[in-house]
Amino acid sequence: MKMTIRKTFFAATAGLALLASAQQAQAHAHLKSSEPAAKTEVTTSPKQLTLTFTEGLEPAFSDVVLKDSQGAVVPTGKAVVSKSNGKQIVLPLTAPLAAGAYQVDWHVLSTDGHKTKGDYSFTMK
Numbered sequence: 001m002k003m004t005i006r007k008t009f010f011a012a013t014a015g016l017a018l019l020a021s022a023q024q025a026q027a028h029a030h031l032k033s034s035e036p037a038a039k040t041e042v043t044t045s046p047k048q049l050t051l052t053f054t055e056g057l058e059p060a061f062s063d064v065v066l067k068d069s070q071g072a073v074v075p076t077g078k079a080v081v082s083k084s085n086g087k088q089i090v091l092p093l094t095a096p097l098a099a100g101a102y103q104v105d106w107h108v109l110s111t112d113g114h115k116t117k118g119d120y121s122f123t124m125k
């Protein structure tokens with residue numbers, strides 16, 4: 001009987017641990033939206049790229065890089081976390097974008113101490 005209780009307790013504890021780690025995973029900063037949006041075609045060159053995440057970001061460890069269709073880094077201003085929204089990072093563009101496909105590479109550290117990264121693309125008509 002004692003053994004059974006222990007096993008049940010162990011199973012319950014393991015289940016709780018799984019649940020807790022799943023909740024932590026959800027707390028990481030995931031890309032919620034962007035401007036220009038992923039997989040869209042824009043006709044006017046944007047003045048900046050804005051990426052909005054699900055969690056607050058650590059500015060010193062969060063960055064965005066824009067690449068052209070050849071994979072070459074497009075010169076831009078420095079990516080900054082928005083002062084009015086700590087979940088938002090803005091990459092200022094210093095020159096109009098030429099027509100073509102672009103990839104946005106991002107990596108961020110959320111305020112809960114977890115790193116995430118990803119990329120998306122958009123097209124300049």
Ligand SMILES: [Cu+2]
Binds near residue numbers: 110113114
């Ligand atoms: Cu996290």
